[in-house]
Structures are given as C-alpha cells and as structure tokens.
Amino acid sequence: MRRLTYSEFQKERLKFESDVTDCDYLARFCSMLPWQSAAYEHLHGFDFGVQEPGESLIVEQDGCWLVFTERSDHVFFPFESAWMFGCPLIGDPVGAVELLETACREYLGTGFGFVISGVLRDSEFHRALLQLAERSLRYEEFATTDCLTVDLSQGIDAFLQRRSKSFRKGIRQMKVVDGLEFEDASKELPEEVFRRIFDIQARTYKAKEGADIFSDHRYERFYRNLYQRLFDIDSIRTIFAKIDDRDVAYIMGGVSQGIYRGFQMSYDNDYRKLALGNRLQLKNMSDRYDEGISLYDLGMHSEYKERWADHWDSYRGVFVVL
Helix, strand or coil: CEEECHHHHHCCHHHHHHHHHCCCCCCHHHHCHHHHHHHHHHCCCCCECCECCCCEEEEEECCEEEEEEEEECCEEEECCCCCCCCCCEECCHHHHHHHHHHHHHHHHCCCCEEEEEEEECCCHHHHHHHHHHCCCCEEEEEECCCEEEEECCCCHHHHHHCCCHHHHHHHHCCCCCCCEEEEECCCCCHHHHHHHHHHHHCCCHHHHCCCCHHHCHHHHHHHHHHHHHHHHCCCEEEEEEEECCEEEEEEEEEEECCEEEEEEEEECHHHHHHCHHHHHHHHHHHHHHHCCCCEEEEEECCHHHHHCCCEEECEEEEEEEC
16 A cells, blocks of 8 residues: 655556546546546645645555545545546445545544545445445435436447437438538647637627636636646547637547547537537547547536437445544
8 A cells, every 4th residue: 555645646647547447437537637636726725836735645555546635624525526526436446445444544543534426326336335334433425416428339320320310300400501610629739729719608608697617717727727638648629610710619528548528518609500519519429439439428417418328327425434
C-alpha cells in the first residue's frame, strides 16, 4: 500500500486510467484523472495554487485506488462532488472496499466519514459496499446523477435501427441546409476554441434564460482546465457547425480508452429550427465510430437524450463512517 501526494498522482495517469478501464461498474471517463483533477482544482470552493486544499487521501495497492479529499472536518469527498459522476474507489470491488478500510485505519483512525459517488445500482461494487455497511459506524445511500449511454460498437446504421420509427423518420426528413458545413476544431488552440464557443453561447436560449453554465466562473475554469488537459494528450474532440462561414453551433467532449464523453453542446437560437443539435450529434457519433469509439456517453439524464440512448445507468451515492 502506498500513499501518494496530489503531484505524485498526476504522474500516474496512464497506470490509473488503465486500472479505471478495467472497471465496468462505474462511469469510466468521469473517473479518469483529467476530469477528477480539473474538478479538484476548480469546483469546490478554493483557489487552487493560492489556497491550500483539504487533506487528500490518494492510495494505491495492487491496482486498487482511493481518490479522496477532505472537504469538511473528518469527512472525505470525491475529487468531483458537483455532479458525482466519477467514483473515488477504483479496482476490484471487494479489494477497493477493503483498501478503504485498511487505509482509514493506517492513515486516519476511526470516526472518519467518506462520501462515495458513482455507485452503479445493483452492481458488484454496490453489493460490496452493502457488505461494508455491516462493519461501519454509519451507512447511508442517496440518489446522485444518472447517465445515458449509446452503444456504438456496431456502427451508426445499427444505432439507428434501434431507434423508434418516429426518430428515424425525423432523421430522414431533415432537409439539406444551404451553406451548412462541419469543422473539426479538435487541434485548434483551446483559447481560440473557447472564444468561438463563448460567441455562440451568447446567442443561445440558455444565455437568454440565464442558464448558461459558463456564466459561473467555477464551471468555466473547470471546463478550460479539462479541455487543456485533454488537448495536451490529443483526447479532446470539438466540432463546429457553420453556415456561410459563421459559427452557429458546437459540440465538444473527450475520448479515453474507447469511450467518448460529451461535455457541452449549444446552438445559436436564431437557427433553432434547423435541428443543429441532431445534426451535430449524428456527425459526432459517425466520426467517433470511425476512430474506434464503442461507448458514447451522453452525460447526465435529460428527457431529450432518452430517444438517443441505449442504456440508462442509475447511480447511487454512499456515505459511510469507519
């Protein structure tokens, strides 16, 4: 068993992500280091690099990992606890739970609480945590953020065959839009990409309704940090839709270990009748399949995504005191 500092953890990305990939009981992309670290540095109430974060508990043993940070006295949280997509316990479910107990005794003592996110309901990991309940001082479960995913392993035609008749009809009846082009901007410098994104965001219905996620500077910094991390390892994917050389919509996300995870997608509200969201989603799916992506993660549940999804993954959170 070895305990790592945050800076040491950053150097373990390849090993850590290899171990995450082997876990089918969690939202794998959001459990990877780029997402977790961007959230740790920007989402949770301190200015990373200026203020000191709470104590971290990052431990590895035989491919099992704990990735926690102390956010209140004697209570450890996942690095990302805004949506609670990722999981702070990685590896063999029984081994990861046992590592949590061992590390708590070794490094902390008794009476410490742990918030565990990203627990796929009725999974082997969920069952291992229920066994932990019998040995803990306190155990509670709570609802977290569900996610929707698409199976791209058989390609776009197979994906469309699984959709409803009305969905397929709507896709077939989309008219050609004069002057519409798609531009892959994945290799464009992040600062220029965000300039273009913010220009579109200002013209969206989200901005008009005051619901633009980028208006919260924590989330803006999170996405900038995440984007830069993925850009540096050639794992960001961004497509712009343009009409007559004007940006009118975009979709951005990241790839890792055969998984695509969507981040944000928006369109100019003046072009809302052109089904730009549907067009971008299909273009992105086709491009991702062509590069070997088999799982397309649509992100958190929303009603419109249900028509696109093959799977609805229901997640739980756990609070346990050891």
